[in-house]
Amino acid sequence: MNKQTLLAYCLLLPGLGLIIVFIFVIISMALAQSVGYFNFSGSSKFTWQFWQQILADNQLSRAFFYSLKIATISAILSVSFAYPLALWLRDPFRGAQFVSSLLKAPLLVHGLVAAFLYVNFISFNGFLNQIFVHLGLVSRPIRMQNDSYGIGVIILQVWKQMPFALLLLTGAVQSIGHDITDAAKDLGAGAWTRFVKIILPLTLKALQAALIIIFIGAAGDYSFQVVAGPISVSSLSQLMLRIQANDANGWNLSATVAILLMLTALIGSALLALITQQVIKWGAKR
């Protein structure tokens, strides 16, 4: 190893080294506790008991499918809203700068604040209900808070994550040269054909990045779920924290949920990215 390489690796230690050790130790901690080690009370020994217990629990499967649903729908909706906006902002026009910073404003709003604003807006005594009643659309306020489908959570996720997708997609869309889209136009391709055969394949990387990051964030969501989500079902993060606090074997059981949550986030987002790639390839070839 030459001197410069050695120097570089030494320099990585305080920053990157610390990150690797931190994440490695935390994941090992979860793995160890899920099979019965590091018990804070009682004896520590290897056992599959906690895995068997949690996998038989139907709360887990409900939380799993719920988180999967919220994450998939939020990721797909966010990019579907971001694409037309990114294409629209591709050519500079008067006020484009203003519009784009307006669209990115939710990035500056804290998740919990967003959740509060939303709940405040739609609550039984809230603004929306007042307007509905005053307009005579409904005779009595309707109950919209903590809806049982998780629509509130999805609205919040999309509101908060769409600007992020827009940020990634705007960069990708802007790097496509006009000559290529103009050439397609001259050859008689309509707007939709150009989108499917040129824009989508050329922005695939940014699209996948946006989908993966939004999926992971939404799959691990706790705050939106607790404030605006359904009461009858938990997200995986919520289940993990609740089990940890309430169960006698809290740490061990929540460790199994933590590992399942990480696997869901990683495998789910990878699958979503892969399927997107296949669909776009298929669409471009057709």
Next chain:
Amino acid sequence: MNKPCTNRLIILLVIGFCCISLVLPFSLAMLWSLVDPGHPWSYPHILPPVLSLQRWVDIWTTTSLPQALLHSYLLAPCVALCSVLLALPTAYAFGRLEFPGKQAAQLISLLPLIVPSFVVALFFSSLLNVLGIYSRFLGILIGQTVLFIPYAIRILSVSFSLIRQEIIDATRDLGGGPITVFKTAYLPVLKPGLLASIIMIFILSIEEFAIAFVVGSPDFVTVPTILYSYLGYNFIRSNAAVVSLILVVPNIFLMLLMERFLKARNTAVITGKG
């Protein structure tokens, strides 16, 4: 179809949407924070009957908000400083050195961003238990510092890569020692990046919820955890409105400040002067 006309229509639609999804909810929060405790705002009042600053006074004098603010604003500068200091060597290596495995290393440095934050928070707190670290402040400080190093690495490695070798060489040729080289070639280019990453991590730390909540609860409060306590099961609307505003408004100003530093970087690149 007339293009400028449709464009204007879409702009109006976007602005309208932002008004409904941003301006209106914030105005409502503002109003709710000003509702007088003696005159509740409920149906059929379209607007609050009496406005006063009583809520702000109440929440300041009767809740742990001052303490939460103190904790948050003490933690944030410490976290920002530690993260940036720890990130500097790695950022230098990423920005100025070539070595095998650099791309993989850059990818791995983003690891904290893809592990769900509550998993990190929960098993970090269990790690603190094992290690016997019971200081909440220290625990949150360590956790947030490591979690935010990637942001500092990203901003600073770009800064390091912008430093021009000619200027370093010229300074050396003119007889400048290491300190002079650092002052003339490094510092002017690094400064905006340093300030930007400090502000960025400051904001991230103020807003961080998972670690502050899991490690800190129940006795160590920060601004987001106190906001959380007013949401959910015991939803106290006016208090939540006050804390929301306290959480959002300063950070927006800080964010604007940060953008200015990052823009200043561009001029440094173009002119090479910094």
